[in-house]
Amino acid sequence: MAHAQNRYLADLRDVHFLLFEQFRLGELLADPVFGGMDEATARMIVAESYDFARQVLGPLNEVGDREGCRLEGGAVRTPSGFRDAWQKLYEAGWKTLRVSPDHGGQGAPALLTVMVEEFLSGANTAFNMYPGLALGAAEVIAEYGTPEQKRAYLEPMYHGTFGGTMCLTEPHAGSDVGAARTRAEPRPDGTFLISGTKSFISGGDHDLAQNIVHLVLARVDGSPPGTKGLSLFIVPKLRLDGTPNDVVVAGLEHKMGIHGSATCLLNFGENGGCIGELLGGPPGLNQGIRQMFQLMNSARISVGIQGLAVASSAYLNALRYARERKQGPSIRHFKDPTAPRVPILQHADVRRMLLDMKARVEGIRALVAKLARHMDLARLSQGKDDQAHAYHLGQVELLTPIVKAYGSDQGFRVCEMAIQTLGGAGYIRDYGIEQYCRDAKIFSIYEGTNHIQAMDLVGRKLGLAGGAHLQRFLGDIGSFTRAQAGHPVLGPSVAVLGRAAEAVASTTLRLLDWFQGGRLEQVPLVANRFLEMMGETAVGWLLLEQASLALARLQELPPTHPDRSFYEGKRYAAVYFAQNVLPGVEDKARVLASEDRSALDIPDAAFAQV
DSSP states (O other): OTTOOOOOOOHHHHHHHHIIISSSSHHHTTSSTTTOOOOOHHHHHHHHHHHHHIIIIIIHHHHHHHHHOOETTTTOOOOOOOHHHHHHHHHTTTTTSOOOOGGTOOOOOHHHHHHHHHHHHHHOOOHHHHHHHHHHHHHHHHHHOHHHHHHHHHHHHHHHHEEEEEEEOTTTTTOOOGGGGOOEEEEESEEEEEEEEEEEESSSOOOSSEEEEEEEEEEEOOOSGGGEEEEEEEESSSSSSOOOOOOOEEOOOOOOOTTTEEEEEEOOOOTSOEEEEEEEGGGTOOHHHHHHHHHHHHHHHHHHHHHHHHHHHHHHHHHHHHHOOOSSSOOOGGGGGSSSOOBHHHHHHHHHHHHHHHHHHHHHHHHHHHHHHHHHHHHTTTTTTTHHHHHHHHHHHHHHHHHHHHHHHHHHHHHHHHHHTTHHHHHHHHHSSHHHHHHGGGGGGGSSHHHHHHHHHHIIIITTGHEEEHHOOOHHHHHHHHHTTTTTHHHHHHHHHHOOOOOOOOHHHHHHHHHHHHTTTTHHHHHHHHHHHHHHHHHHHHHHHHHHHHHHHTTTOOTTTHHHHHHHHHHHHHHHHHHHTTTHHHEEEEHHHHHOHHHSSSSSSGGGOO
């Protein structure tokens, strides 16, 4: 602890731009649903949560990585400082921002809370997983629980007395959730005896809260096979009377990253005494997957935010290093041995990497904010405007797998590029970026691998409402490209965006032909590529939207205004992405259209003779 330091950085000016210029948080706050919160309060929340992240969580990031978690006497001990940080987190109210005032929260808009989540995750990903899962589990109980279950669990889970988890994965099944063997045996009093093993359970045990509430997928005897026969059970580590509930930590995983997060193997009912409640009572029988998907979707958005958060800090740390580190002369004087050494920021390839990282980070942050604004507008239109409500919910459905998969994939790649920017200094621990990279790799794997996200997108989301969600998404981009086609600065880049959107539309028709023509095995080969096409198109659109706003604002500012450089950065990030990344969408569409089957047709033995 003595040598712990904060390395976390975030760009508050970009956060303010998203909240108050691009996505107009003030318009949302005008609705009484948000309890009279105003822009001044929102700005204060941004500033104070960022300070909390840097001062309380940031210094513990390296500590958690170095110490990890340990299993002592059957209980998990978290790294030094985590328990104190847990108390301070809940005292400050950062995990109850979006919680309803009925449960002591502030009921803030999702658009605001996702920015706060970026700070908390970026400062200490491993720590923030514990309260994040507790909040997600509580929201499932709030949605589906009986009145008695809500009374027993919500208040302590929302305010940090109880933690929470979701328990899906089993050692033999992995992502094949329908193969779960965990059993639930009815008892005369309406509760169930739970027996089985769950693996890779984040926050499966810890010493931060008095109790941990596990949401466990299990099968009641006689229920259908596969996912249709799974039910969700509330299984606390300690029963409400304080006695142990036969939940045993069988082991801790030793991981590449997020060492401060306890990833547990849990045995339920080793001694025949693990008691669970069916979530929602008898109507909840065989409804486990539907109920769990609320938590899964929330968690998937959170993972996209994790990818953004660590990528943002990695980029900003690389930028800081590039401004300070002097190495080599300018290329204009490369033959002059007496030429002064310049900051590496002046070298072309370093500038390319930094601008690439800037564009991806700011674009993904805008994508997260776009999703959050749709969530807020769906909430505001519920019961008032059925058409608007369906539109916004549809965009949330469509964008969720993209935020999770594209955000997490790019988060890891930005961290890798940040290491490359520092050269050898990035590969060592002294600058912290290598930890970001190790922590970030899990993001594309947990909460449904990114291929699962891609298959969810092409296999389910594209066809929802007869394809209306994708049509509205492409329609929104089309409205933008038509309005900005003649822009004196952005016009050529807007044209590239238009071609990318057309490539997405034509590829969607090709996928539909494969589905209808019985060529299903072709779809998984290209699903990841298609999701990336949609992610790049969405990011390119939002960056160009930012640039158009920024260029208009520049015309209003005097030459010496301090915001000029910020707005100029928006222009260059958008044009760079449009000219260097968006053309790849058309390339991917052409590759996909070639219908190459090499990966399917190669004989198993031909991969290698080992």
